[in-house]
Amino acid sequence: MMDWQAIWLSVRLAACTTLILLAVGMPLAYWLAFSPRRWKFLVEAVVALPLVLPPTVLGFYILLAIGPRSPVGALYARLTGGMLPFSFQGLLLASVLYSLPFTVQPIASAFAAVDGKLLEASWCLGISRLATFRRVVAPLALPGIATGAILSFAHTMGEFGVVLMVGGNIAGVTRTVSISIYDQAQALDYAAAAQTSMFLLAVSFTVLALTYALQRRFWSLWPMS
Amino acid sequence: MEEVSLEFHRAHPDVELRASYGSSGNFYSQIHNGAPFDAFLSADVEYPRRLLREGIGAADSLFVYGVGRIVVWVPAASTLDPAAALRDGGIRHVAIANPQHAPYGRAAEAALRSLGLYGGVERKLVLGEDVAQAFAFVESGAADVGIVALSLALAPAARGKGRYWEIPLDAYPRIEQGGLLLKESADTRAFRAFLVSAAGRGILERYGFYMPENR
Numbered sequence: 428m429m430d431w432q433a434i435w436l437s438v439r440l441a442a443c444t445t446l447i448l449l450a451v452g453m454p455l456a457y458w459l460a461f462s463p464r465r466w467k468f469l470v471e472a473v474v475a476l477p478l479v480l481p482p483t484v485l486g487f488y489i490l491l492a493i494g495p496r497s498p499v500g501a502l503y504a505r506l507t508g509g510m511l512p513f514s515f516q517g518l519l520l521a522s523v524l525y526s527l528p529f530t531v532q533p534i535a536s537a538f539a540a541v542d543g544k545l546l547e548a549s550w551c552l553g554i555s556r557l558a559t560f561r562r563v564v565a566p567l568a569l570p571g572i573a574t575g576a577i578l579s580f581a582h583t584m585g586e587f588g589v590v591l592m593v594g595g596n597i598a599g600v601t602r603t604v605s606i607s608i609y610d611q612a613q614a615l616d617y618a619a620a621a622q623t624s625m626f627l628l629a630v631s632f633t634v635l636a637l638t639y640a641l642q643r644r645f646w647s648l649w650p651m652s
Numbered sequence: 653m654e655e656v657s658l659e660f661h662r663a664h665p666d667v668e669l670r671a672s673y674g675s676s677g678n679f680y681s682q683i684h685n686g687a688p689f690d691a692f693l694s695a696d697v698e699y700p701r702r703l704l705r706e707g708i709g710a711a712d713s714l715f716v717y718g719v720g721r722i723v724v725w726v727p728a729a730s731t732l733d734p735a736a737a738l739r740d741g742g743i744r745h746v747a748i749a750n751p752q753h754a755p756y757g758r759a760a761e762a763a764l765r766s767l768g769l770y771g772g773v774e775r776k777l778v779l780g781e782d783v784a785q786a787f788a789f790v791e792s793g794a795a796d797v798g799i800v801a802l803s804l805a806l807a808p809a810a811r812g813k814g815r816y817w818e819i820p821l822d823a824y825p826r827i828e829q830g831g832l833l834l835k836e837s838a839d840t841r842a843f844r845a846f847l848v849s850a851a852g853r854g855i856l857e858r859y860g861f862y863m864p865e866n867r
Contacts, residue, residue: 487788496793512794513745513778595778595789596750613677613753613781 433607441583452530460538486592513595537571696755697830713833718861720827723816734817747789747798756783760799802860
């Protein structure tokens with residue numbers, strides 16, 4: 428039995444995570460690419476941490492950090508009356524933290540690769556920084572931005588350890604497709620696990636292949652690159 | 653298990669016991685695919701029994717070494733009374749192990765149903781991958797109350813951190829803890845004999861298991 432509820436939940440989680448990460452990740456990547464601050468490397472290291480930490484460890488500390496006994500959890504409870512652990516919002520927060528490097532790193536490298544002379548020329552012509560970003564940096568860095576978005580989406584679709592630790596496995600709320608597959612395998616229902624895995628594999632491959640194909644075509648037709 | 657290992661080593665100094673911990677379902681599939689373990693102890697005798705049926709493990713080496721017990725557990729700082737916590741309307745999350753594949757989760761769900769509490773808490777259930785994770789959910793404060801193994805509540809790491817109420821044994825099907833020798837040798841036979849000996853049973857009883865024939 429394919430767990431459609433879990434598949435749909437994962438898609439929603441991945442889409443929301445990607446949107447939030449683009450909103451948060453682009454300014455952060457811009458700062459990392461262009462800031463002259465010397466201690467920038469410290470921020471870079473923090474951003475990359477989720478690549479290194481075991482997801483279950485990260486998940487366990489996120490559980491403690493958003494639980495009702497933590498300042499974050501207490502504040503959230505005062506503001507909304509709800510609780511972050513075992514909720515979609517909690518999962519979303521965890522996914523954003525977990526996928527942060529997958530958005531920020533490709534985008535920051537793409538920003539850094541934009542020719543500085545173009546930026547200076549734009550500024551000298553009296554164009555504001557925001558407009559320069561919109562008209563010069565962003566179009567040139569679009570492949571990097573697309574890569575960051577796709578990687579975040581894909582990474583969140585396949586996210587497992589963090590969800591296992593903070594989710595609580597509630598159907599329709601926190602039981603994502605990877606958890607559902609794990610449950611099926613644990614219950615020795617290998618046929619169902621294989622079926623859901625194959626579906627996930629097929630969808631992921633199709634999405635990734637289509638995106639890369641589109642990107643190629645798109646960029647060879649794009650006049651500026 | 654630490655103490656079993658220690659005592660066993662004292663009785664058989666030439667044998668060193670090394671334990672790997674994990675869920676029964678995981679080990680079942682690993683052993684099924686040739687994992688090099690000497691013995692398999694599971695919270696549910698069904699897993700080793702199934703392996704044996706499939707021709708894995710030493711014939712006639714299947715044994716039941718204890719009966720698991722479950723408790724309602726609340727953290728020490730909680731104002732809830734463990735015996736009444738599941739009827740409390742103010743609780744938000746109840747942690748149990750996943751009934752789909754964890755023996756203690758199945759027992760917890762069955763107990764909730766037979767005590768007439770399932771309808772009231774069904775929407776509040778959060779599932780740990782195993783009973784230890786369900787325990788971690790409660791201990792961290794993320795869940796208000798949990799149904800866990802008595803052996804966990806009595807484990808040195810958990811002692812003094814919470815209060816518990818034992819769910820009557822007749823409220824859920826017996827959780828028979830079973831073992832199987834995967835490789836038969838003098839050492840593994842000695843280990844099996846130790847677990848069912850007076851010394852082994854003494855340790856298991858102290859850590860919250862009933863002995864098979866007592867109940």
